[in-house]
Amino acid sequence: MxxxxxxxxxxxxxxxxxxxxxxxxxxxxxxxxxxxxxxxxxxxxxxxxNLDGLRLRTGRTYSVAVVMTTPTTGSHEWEGVEYTNILNGIMGSLRGTMYRAAIYPVDDFDSSFQEIRNIVEQRLADGIIISGTRPDDARISYMLEKDFPFVTYGMSEHFTPYSYVDANSQEMSQKATTRLIQLGHTNIVSINPPDELMYSKQRQRGYIRALQDAGIEVQAEFIATGPLTPEFGKATVKALYNNDKKPTAYICANEASALGVLSAFYELGIKFGKDAIVNATDDINVSAYFTPPITTYFLPIEETSKALGEFIIRRIEGEPAQDLQRMVMPQLIERQDDRLKP
Amino acid sequence: MxxxxxxxxxxxxxxxxxxxxxxxxxxxxxxxxxxxxxxxxxxxxxxxxNLDGLRLRTGRTYSVAVVMTTPTTGSHEWEGVEYTNILNGIMGSLRGTMYRAAIYPVDDFDSSFQEIRNIVEQRLADGIIISGTRPDDARISYMLEKDFPFVTYGMSEHFTPYSYVDANSQEMSQKATTRLIQLGHTNIVSINPPDELMYSKQRQRGYIRALQDAGIEVQAEFIATGPLTPEFGKATVKALYNNDKKPTAYICANEASALGVLSAFYELGIKFGKDAIVNATDDINVSAYFTPPITTYFLPIEETSKALGEFIIRRIEGEPAQDLQRMVMPQLIERQDDRLKP
DNA sequence: TCCTAAAATACAAACGTTTCAATTATTGCT
DNA sequence: AGCAATAATTGAAACGTTTGTATTTTAGGA
Known part of the structure; x- marks a missing residue:
């Protein structure tokens, strides 16, 4: 029939x-x-x-484009970000509405920009969700200029208000650093995402501020930036192994890089809790099972990703961007006391 | 304009x-x-x-539904499967064609069936990709009956030929078990996905066959089934800690559960390489960074997921299902010698 | 009862595409 | 030249909606 x-x-x-x-x-x-x-x-x-009839008639697409930078294919390195959770969250909040999510996997900034241009020009979606934001993000400028609805995961330094969801990276980084200082550490390494990303900048700012507040000199070589893979975490530890000032603590931007740090400890014979310790932010509850479990800041990824979906719809329906901004504060999970013991 | x-x-x-x-x-x-x-x-x-006009006129949707069982929301447990990779692979092979992928996240078998029914009845897609197959999978029967194009990730026991992509779980499991037996282990625990899944069955079959071939009696309590999370791996080790026969080896179905096993070792003071060892299958290169790194069987997830996308299109275009079947054999990566040492 | 205003419904066009049937243009052959 | 056969193109309808305008129905006075 x-x-x-x-x-x-x-x-x-x-x-x-x-x-x-x-x-x-x-x-x-x-x-x-x-x-x-x-x-x-x-x-x-x-x-x-029938959505097709509807779309054809109204010119609206009733779809939300999710433009995500995904791990370089072929790299075989775990990046630790749970895209599944993010997608789930977004789709969860789209459920029950007329909107569908369309995923656009891209592998760098330029292709994401290209894809966005395409989406806007061809009206392939009613709104866009992007991540991997930069301080001066041309994609954001573009969409603002075109007055095209969008929500970002992460922030930028634009004046014009726009809709975003983000973890408070700077404050988290600062708190994490201060905590370790109070526990007696002075040679603290901060492992961050690639330099051009906004949240790398925020993390570095928080880190530096904490050190300055404590009157500790900032060592340039203690600020590492790169892809947040285990490989990078491992390489960072190795690179600093023969440094004159020996690091006693590492704060990793995610669990994947923290895993690499632990792996380096194991390989180099660095004793956890005696020679050095590791913390991580953006916990998605994997590090609870590390050897040993480590102290982290838990990222309520469901909350953030649900907000992404909710915001983009409300944005599409015309709500002003400044009402659609959310900053979440990750929560400390102390799985170690993180003091060095003899 | x-x-x-x-x-x-x-x-x-x-x-x-x-x-x-x-x-x-x-x-x-x-x-x-x-x-x-x-x-x-x-x-x-x-x-x-304009896709909408096209669709409206032709009645075709030019979209492929990907019905994936995703981790129970709210569980906060890492399931280790890289959906991102799978999605990437599928979308990669769709690129350049007129087809788009539409993701349908579901959280159990029933809702996946429901979703599939919906897609078929409403013609929401031209073809469907499903995973989490069961030996007697009602969804497969349904789609076969409706003559609706589909490809499965994993197999079932249907007679009618259908298109699938799968890792050779049984052979892999058997080989892995035999290898450990040859290295001197007799009390080997097999950690598997939930019982109702086809690949759980295949794994168990391979495991049992290896034991029988070696003349070793099968211990029911050494076959564990459950969600492939770190939590489950950990719980399995703990549950067997006071068993009369002490396990000396664990073969985990994925890296996430293996991480849990290592975590239990750490907590219980079980010395890796002295008291027991761990292997894993479905490696996606995370375990290289475990403490210690473990022996695994590498799953070429790009290959399998690319095949999924390729197959569904060819299926939609009318190729017979029996020409669209692929079985890949995972490759051993020896990161330990896996003998027990005093 | 009739008229008017308001309420409820009907009609028809349009969105961009494909495709069947009909028409026109071209070619080859005697 | 003329004719048939074929090649190339056109016209129009249809897919399922929404929506502006026209039409009909209803209700409320006088």
């Missing part, structure tokens, strides 16, 4: 398609009794709106 | 829309010279086909 359309309902209800259309969308110009009858029939024959 | 449509081209080329449409799709009934002219113009004004 063919799929039920508005026309099917119209025939059954002896109404015109126009009225049925209006009835279904609760238009005030149609009588309550009629609405009821139409809904009744629609229910009975299991009618669902 | 409004978006360029077929009509725009028709006007510029002084042709009817019908001819333009045919010209663009390389129909034999239109003159070569005309085709060229049309293409030229299309190129110039940056025409791209």
């Amino acid at each position: 063919a799929r039920a359309t508005i026309k099917t309902i119209a025939q059954k209800a002896e109404l015109s398609v126009g009225t049925v259309s209006r009835a279904l969308k609760d238009c005030s110009s149609v009588k309550d009794k009629t609405k009821q009858r139409v809904r009744q029939i629609a229910e009975e024959i299991g009618y669902v709106r | 409004a978006r360029a449509t077929i009509k725009t081209i028709a006007q510029k080329a002084e042709l009817s829309v019908g001819t333009v449409s045919r010209a663009l799709k390389d129909c034999s009934s239109v003159k070569d010279k005309t085709k060229q002219r049309v293409r030229q113009i299309a190129e110039e004004i940056g025409y791209v086909r």
Whole structure:
């Protein structure tokens, strides 16, 4: 049997398609009794709106583009970010609405920009979610200029208000550093994402501020930036192994790089808790099972990703961007006391 | 400026829309010279086909549904499967074709079935990719019956040929077990996914066969099944800690559960390499950074996921299912010698 | 009862595409 | 030249919606 359309309902209800259309969308110009009858029939024959017809007519796409930078294919390195969780969160908040998510995996900034241009010009989506933001992010400027609805995961330094969801990286980084200083550490290494990313900058700022507040001199070589893989974490430890000032603590931006740090400890014979310790931020509860478990700052990834979906819809529906901003504060999970013991 | 449509081209080329449409799709009934002219113009004004019109007219959706069972939301447990990689692979092979992937995250078998029914009945996609297959998988029966194109990640026990991509779990499990037996282990624990999944069955079969071949009695309590999280791996070790026969080796179905096993070792004071060792299958190169690194079987996840995308398209285009089957054999990566040393 | 205003519905066009049937242009042959 | 056969193109309808405008129905006075 063919799929039920508005026309099917119209025939059954002896109404015109126009009225049925209006009835279904609760238009005030149609009588309550009629609405009821139409809904009744629609229910009975299991009618669902055909999106293609709708799109064609309205010019809207009812889809949200999620432009995500995904790990370089072929690298085989775990980047620790749980895209699944993010996608789940976004799709979760889209459920029940008319919107669908369309994923656009890209592998660097330029191709993400290109993809965004494409989406905007071809009207491939009604709104865009992006991540991997930069302090001066050309994609944001572009979408602002085109007045195209978007939400970012992470912030930038634009003046014009825009909608974002982010973890408070700077404060978290500062707190984490201060905590370690208070526990007696002075040679603290900060492992960060690539330099051009906004949250790398924020993390570095927080780190530096904490050191300055404590009157500790900042060592340039203690600020590492690179892809947040185990490989990079490991390489960082090795690179500093023969440094005159020996690091006694590492604060990693995610669990993947922290795993690499532990791996380096193991390989180099650095004793955890005696020679050095590791912390991580952006915990997604993997490090609870590390050997040993490490202290982290938990990222409520469900909350942030749900907000992404919610915000983009509200943005599309016209809510002002400045009302759609969320900053979450990750929570400390102390799995070690993180003092050095003899 | 409004978006360029077929009509725009028709006007510029002084042709009817019908001819333009045919010209663009390389129909034999239109003159070569005309085709060229049309293409030229299309190129110039940056025409791209409007999918909604196409869909509405043809009734095809040009989208592939990816119905994936995702980790239970709220569980906060790492399941180790890199959905990102799978998605990337699928989307990679869709790139350049007219097809788009639409993700349907579901959280259990029933809802995945429901979602599939929906997709088939409402013709929400032209083809479906599913995972988490069972020996007697009702979803597969359903799609076979409806003659709806699909590809599975993992196998079932259906007679009718269908398109699948899978790792050779049984052989891998058997080989892994045999290898450990040859290295002197007799009390080997097999950590598997939930019992109802096909690949759990395959793994158990391989494990049992290896033991039988070696004349070793199978201990029921050495076959564990459950969610492949670190938590489960850890719990399994703990549950067997006071067993009369002490396990000396664990073969985990993925790296996440292996991480849990190592975590239990650490907590219980079980010395790796002296008291027991751990192996894992479905390696996605995280365990190289474990403490210590462990022996695994590497899963070429790019290859499998690329095949998924490729197969579903070819299936949609009408290729017979029996030509679209791929079984990959994971490769041993020896990161330990895995003998017990005093 | 009739008229007017308001309420409810019907009609028809449009979105961009494909495709069937009909028409026109071209070619080859006598 | 003329004719048939074929090649190339056109016209129009259709897919399922929404929506502006026209039309009909209803209700409320006088």
